[in-house]
Amino acid sequence: MEETQQVEQQPSGPLVTVIIVSYFKATALRRALGAIEAQTIKDQLQTIVLDLGTHDTTPSWDLEHPNVTFLRMPRNFGMTKASNIGLRSVKADLVMFLDPCVELRPNTIEELVAALDGIPDAGAVGALLVDQNGEPLPQIRRLPDRDQLWKLWQDPDSLAAGAPGDGAAVANEYPGRKALLTRLATLKGMNFFDENYGDFGGDIELAFQIRHAGKKTYVIPSAPVVDHANADRGPQWSNGQLATFAADRLNGVSNFLGRRAGFVAGLMMRVQAVFTVLLRALTFQSPGYNWPLFTSLLGGQKIDGSQGSV
Numbered sequence: 001m002e003e004t005q006q007v008e009q010q011p012s013g014p015l016v017t018v019i020i021v022s023y024f025k026a027t028a029l030r031r032a033l034g035a036i037e038a039q040t041i042k043d044q045l046q047t048i049v050l051d052l053g054t055h056d057t058t059p060s061w062d063l064e065h066p067n068v069t070f071l072r073m074p075r076n077f078g079m080t081k082a083s084n085i086g087l088r089s090v091k092a093d094l095v096m097f098l099d100p101c102v103e104l105r106p107n108t109i110e111e112l113v114a115a116l117d118g119i120p121d122a123g124a125v126g127a128l129l130v131d132q133n134g135e136p137l138p139q140i141r142r143l144p145d146r147d148q149l150w151k152l153w154q155d156p157d158s159l160a161a162g163a164p165g166d167g168a169a170v171a172n173e174y175p176g177r178k179a180l181l182t183r184l185a186t187l188k189g190m191n192f193f194d195e196n197y198g199d200f201g202g203d204i205e206l207a208f209q210i211r212h213a214g215k216k217t218y219v220i221p222s223a224p225v226v227d228h229a230n231a232d233r234g235p236q237w238s239n240g241q242l243a244t245f246a247a248d249r250l251n252g253v254s255n256f257l258g259r260r261a262g263f264v265a266g267l268m269m270r271v272q273a274v275f276t277v278l279l280r281a282l283t284f285q286s287p288g289y290n291w292p293l294f295t296s297l298l299g300g301q302k303i304d305g306s307q308g309s310v
Helices: 026-037 059-064 078-087 108-118 146-154 184-189 202-212 239-261 263-282 287-298
Strands: 016-022 045-052 068-073 094-098 122-130 179-183 216-227
Touching: 016 026, 016 078, 016 108, 026 045, 045 078, 059 068, 068 078, 078 202, 094 108, 094 184, 108 122, 108 179, 108 216, 122 202, 146 239, 146 263, 179 184, 184 202, 202 216, 202 239, 239 263, 239 287, 263 287
Parallel strands: 016 045, 016 094, 045 068, 122 216
Antiparallel strands: 094 179, 122 179
């Protein structure tokens, strides 16, 4: 009788692809990559870093991190276009979006994979964001309505958020993409990210599409990560650059509103914004900011590589 040899099945590719978009975040990025390399399932990860024209990385990083694919963009293409470029190189069935300022714990990705597989109605799962003292940060948010969208383009921190408690996973309608794991099939189902969005708004669209598909996004308390965003210093932006960011946010929220409430609703939000900013400029309210913002809004400015200021 012939002996039957059992051949261990080896995975044909990585389990998870981690996508990091970096813009003036070199120090934070180095810390984030170190945390990825310490993961319990590091051998099952594919990591893609998109450097948005800031020289956050240099060719020496390729030698320091041989398991990381660095895609260096000539300009700041914004989160939406950069994410789509990264998604073209994905080899895994699971995709994790990771902010450079977020430091994973060694078992974070393993915990998120288990949660995504184990929760029947999960379309995505997010890590629990904590500060440097281990205290949970506000991150439970509802999808914004029309009034909240109006506030959001002017102040990206205006959306009310609550901190999750201890224990079971908690649903989160609008989790953002700081440390979010989802399936590649989910992203393919929405035809990846619509590039009518620039830097801002694609995460709102993703959250809506997950809910529209009858799924939920959950925060997983057993997968805490440290968000260093408040501690990591970024560039000092000029008024013109701040105006570009604000115009991009208006583009994002008005696109989202136009999709959900109709083209006219999105257009009217844009028109209202133009006249509001013009009035502020004419009445000498921060004219050094509002005049560049008015110009950016008139031109429908978004961050996609076509802008010159950032």
